Amino acid sequence: MSGSSAPLYQQVSAAIRDQIVSGHRNVGSMLPTEHTLARSFKVSRATIRKAIRGLKDEGLVRATPGVGTVVVRKRPQKRFGYLRTINDDLDDRGIPSTIELLSATFREPNDAVREHLHVEPGGRVLEVVRIRRIASQPFSITYFHVPEWVGVDPEADFKRPVHEYVERARRHFITYGTDRVSARSPTPSEQEMLEIGEALPVLIVRRTSFTDYDQPVEFVESVIRSDLFDYVVTLPRKPDADPTEGGQS
Amino acid sequence: MSGSSAPLYQQVSAAIRDQIVSGHRNVGSMLPTEHTLARSFKVSRATIRKAIRGLKDEGLVRATPGVGTVVVRKRPQKRFGYLRTINDDLDDRGIPSTIELLSATFREPNDAVREHLHVEPGGRVLEVVRIRRIASQPFSITYFHVPEWVGVDPEADFKRPVHEYVERARRHFITYGTDRVSARSPTPSEQEMLEIGEALPVLIVRRTSFTDYDQPVEFVESVIRSDLFDYVVTLPRKPDADPTEGGQS
DNA sequence: AAGTGGTCTAGACCACAGA
DNA sequence: CTGTGGTCTAGACCACTTT
Numbered sequence: 281m282s283g284s285s286a287p288l289y290q291q292v293s294a295a296i297r298d299q300i301v302s303g304h305r306n307v308g309s310m311l312p313t314e315h316t317l318a319r320s321f322k323v324s325r326a327t328i329r330k331a332i333r334g335l336k337d338e339g340l341v342r343a344t345p346g347v348g349t350v351v352v353r354k355r356p357q358k359r360f361g362y363l364r365t366i367n368d369d370l371d372d373r374g375i376p377s378t379i380e381l382l383s384a385t386f387r388e389p390n391d392a393v394r395e396h397l398h399v400e401p402g403g404r405v406l407e408v409v410r411i412r413r414i415a416s417q418p419f420s421i422t423y424f425h426v427p428e429w430v431g432v433d434p435e436a437d438f439k440r441p442v443h444e445y446v447e448r449a450r451r452h453f454i455t456y457g458t459d460r461v462s463a464r465s466p467t468p469s470e471q472e473m474l475e476i477g478e479a480l481p482v483l484i485v486r487r488t489s490f491t492d493y494d495q496p497v498e499f500v501e502s503v504i505r506s507d508l509f510d511y512v513v514t515l516p517r518k519p520d521a522d523p524t525e526g527g528q529s
Numbered sequence: 530m531s532g533s534s535a536p537l538y539q540q541v542s543a544a545i546r547d548q549i550v551s552g553h554r555n556v557g558s559m560l561p562t563e564h565t566l567a568r569s570f571k572v573s574r575a576t577i578r579k580a581i582r583g584l585k586d587e588g589l590v591r592a593t594p595g596v597g598t599v600v601v602r603k604r605p606q607k608r609f610g611y612l613r614t615i616n617d618d619l620d621d622r623g624i625p626s627t628i629e630l631l632s633a634t635f636r637e638p639n640d641a642v643r644e645h646l647h648v649e650p651g652g653r654v655l656e657v658v659r660i661r662r663i664a665s666q667p668f669s670i671t672y673f674h675v676p677e678w679v680g681v682d683p684e685a686d687f688k689r690p691v692h693e694y695v696e697r698a699r700r701h702f703i704t705y706g707t708d709r710v711s712a713r714s715p716t717p718s719e720q721e722m723l724e725i726g727e728a729l730p731v732l733i734v735r736r737t738s739f740t741d742y743d744q745p746v747e748f749v750e751s752v753i754r755s756d757l758f759d760y761v762v763t764l765p766r767k768p769d770a771d772p773t774e775g776g777q778s
Numbered sequence: 779a780a781g782t783g784g785t786c787t788a789g790a791c792c793a794c795a796g797a
Numbered sequence: 798c799t800g801t802g803g804t805c806t807a808g809a810c811c812a813c814t815t816t
Binding site: 289330345346347 | 786787794795
């Protein structure tokens with residue numbers, strides 16, 4: 281109950297979700313009515329409704345007017361493709377890694393970077409190069425490119441995911457991005473940095489991140505040992521239908 | 530106008546959306562405060578909030594606590610990352626390709642396939658092997674695995690995307706899938722089939738497709754020349770609020 | 779200090795499903 | 798008929814940003 285600083289509706293949401301996941305509420309069973317839940321949780325019905333809305337979004341329950349709310353799934357619907365960092369992936373797999381900052385300098389970008397970031401000729405970008413190690417073994421080299429106008433401090437420590445520095449510098453938030461995954465043989469310098477031979481391909485993951493205003497603010501190129509990493513994403517089947525737009529009558 | 534029967538919040542939502550789409554509210558401008566909107570629309574603030582929530586979901590506006598709500602986009606945001614076939618990709622890029630069916634046989638799957646498809650020991654899967662060519666040049670080899678219980682006809686021509694045969698056999702529809710992208714050096718037989726040397730890596734794309742009931746019905750492994758293909762996907766930043774939270778007890 | 783969006787309450791009426 | 802979820806109101810307090 282109280283004690284937690286999270287909003288009430290999230291606490292209620294979590295409580296009901298736990299009942300479902302733990303098996304105290306079976307798939308196919310009805311939830312108590314919203315009035316009943318409001319009484320038993322000692323909150324208003326509006327708060328209960330906001331909590332249940334979250335469960336609906338997770339695909340755990342379905343509400344039918346005039347009938348009630350039924351449990352339709354024991355586990356939350358798999359989260360569909362959203363932007364994740366390599367850090368997120370490794371964290372999920374419980375793999376600890378360390379990051380070493382190699383350089384952080386302003387420079388004129390090459391044509392590929394310039395095009396991805398819509399940088400005018402003559403414009404500069406902050407290039408941050410980091411190397412990631414797992415158990416002191418080289419894992420990946422990552423090149424971050426951020427347009428100068430974004431205003432990221434080149435003296436930052438860059439120990440955290442770079443998009444955090446981008447978002448701290450501007451009021452804009454990154455809302456989506458495009459990933460391009462390819463593979464090739466490593467260059468001699470990559471072979472040296474990653475401590476691999478020419479026979480082991482590297483996986484190249486390029487990400488362009490965009491703000492609300494569809495403005496690219498970050499271009500990240502990761503060169504990853506292909507024996508230590510897969511790129512994994514879960515996607516829905518369709519662009520899914522529009523919500524109730526029915527202005528018509 | 531017109532005594533519409535639609536809920537109030539949808540009418541308000543539509544009205545504001547029209548102002549944005551028609552250009553009466555410019556991208557970058559602030560919406561009136563929720564209190565002001567409530568007064569001018571003559572509805573409660575709760576109704577205004579529900580209307581704005583819809584606009585947020587469409588990516589048209591962004592609300593910042595303590596600041597206000599700003600118009601960030603003139604048209605609803607395009608839908609993100611959904612399951613696409615290699616065929617879709619090539620079509621979008623205007624690249625014509627041909628498909629040759631190499632084999633379609635029932636067999637006992639290896640452990641990896643068995644695990645992905647949840648096939649019991651002793652169970653069989655239909656394996657369909659196809660090769661794709663672009664301008665008569667080999668492009669990719671694809672191995673489809675479908676559990677026998679799905680009932681796909683092994684005598685089909687398999688000229689179309691295989692998931693269509695899966696959905697035709699059952700009434701279930703594929704609603705989501707997981708892609709795993711990796712890279713390695715080609716095996717000798719792959720070098721021969723793809724007409725490449727050992728120095729050119731191959732991109733491996735593995736897809737497991739699931740029905741609404743979270744049941745895997747298809748496992749596809751594609752071996753692709755890395756010089757002719759990138760795996761591309763556009764993803765949103767977050768599903769929205771993070772339900773992870775502390776979540777103990 | 780003033781103003782914003784986020785949360786929350788305690789009521790109310792409605793359309794619809796089911797006995 | 799009763800009970801359900803869906804909608805709506807008119808207040809309130811909060812954390813936060815900006816002045």
